[in-house]
Amino acid sequence: MTSQPHKTIKWGILGLGNIAHKFAKDLVTINDAQLQAVASRSIDKANEFGKTYHAIQAYDSYEALAQDPNIDAVYIATPHSFHKEHAMLCLEHGKAVLCEKPFAMNTEEVKNMIALAKAKNVLLMEALWTYFLPHYQFALSELKKETYGKLLKVEADFGFSRPFNTASRLFDKTVGGGSLLDIGIYPIFATLSTLGEPQDIEATCTTFDNGADSTCDMIFKYNDNTEAVLKSSLLEDTPTQCKFTCENAVITLNTQFHAPTTVTINQNGAEQTLDYTGPTIGYNFETLHFNQLLREGKTESDIMTYDFSLKLIKTLDKVRKIIALEYK
Structure with a gap:
């Protein structure tokens, strides 16, 4: 990936719940960033969300958003259990991915996501916004x-x-x-x-x-x-x-x-x-960091690193094991 210091980053948002609204509200305050498309399983919800935050395109299919050639980066805000599936969908289509925390449900899922990002040479980062505040x-x-x-x-x-x-x-x-x-x-x-x-x-x-x-x-x-x-x-x-x-x-x-x-x-x-x-x-701080990584052609954050995300999910797994909490 080559450096593009003045490139406008065109964003897609996948999953349009409460946290997506917060992300979109801060995204529109950022120069050289644009909300290109949003996706929900409900086209009415997608159209309403897109109108509120001036998205150019609204989809009723996550697959359609992932395939949109105009999108540079996708913010994934679906429920935790879908993070791996949706992140990998976007990575397969060459889209940089900012995925809400927790990165996925367990360590194995996170390892799979990171492996695909590395294989595709595409930027992937866990959206733990507090780190950037x-x-x-x-x-x-x-x-x-x-x-x-x-x-x-x-x-x-x-x-x-x-x-x-x-x-x-x-x-x-x-x-x-x-x-x-x-x-x-x-x-x-x-x-x-x-x-x-x-x-x-x-x-x-x-x-x-x-x-x-x-x-x-x-x-x-x-x-x-x-x-x-x-x-x-x-x-x-x-x-x-x-x-x-x-x-x-x-x-x-x-x-x-x-x-x-x-x-x-x-x-x-x-x-x-x-x-x-x-x-x-406050979501603008992680987005500004991610945008800069993209412009510089980076494929991993130097703050929210893969190593840190792995330590975080491994620790969550250890706690779950101790308290006998299983997700099925």
Whole structure:
């Protein structure tokens, strides 16, 4: 792939649920990016979505979108259990793929996706948007530089209360619904991106009547006595904060830590709060990164690398094994 520094990236969106709306809303704020096409199994839904965000084309077939010669990149926002199928459909047609988190349902599926992307020499990246947000990059930089000494502990939670609804994807175990894959992935991500993979994992969960996990509590332990205490819940509203305790200060990513928010630094009794909120939802940051990779002819992100995505899905698999959570 050759470098094209001024190329307008033409996007397709496959799957038009809530997160697709957020992605599209931020996409239209980006210069040199264009919403070329959208696809849903319902043409009425596709037409309505396309009209809202000024898409040039609307399809009632995912296959038709993948075959559209005008599309450079596809954002996949279908339910978790379809990520592999839809990513590979687009990769087979030479389309760069930005696939929502979790990348797929298990490690084997992720390996298959990466292998195809490499074979086709096409860009593939997991869309874990938090990694690219300015407040999170700030925290990573401070921790890497050990500005406040060594990182000793991570505490992260993500929880909200919703009425149980068997018709909702969020609670549908057959498509990967439940707290772990939907929101537990964020506290796990925060830990892996700062402390790395743990030497030992403790985990417990509660479940709904259909077997989907309603809560998951985890402790990640490391050989140097550092640890991470993590929680996800669909039963209660939790602070949804991420706290990094260092030797000389505590860095807190405030509610909602996975999205643009404020960062508070407590050091020697003094408190400083930095505001990283802005005019967009925040999905534009991962999209800008992806667009630049495409323009430079890159086939893998240097931030959301294949190696990191594999570590993330392997850790999710380990937690699932401990709590005996299986998807069928």
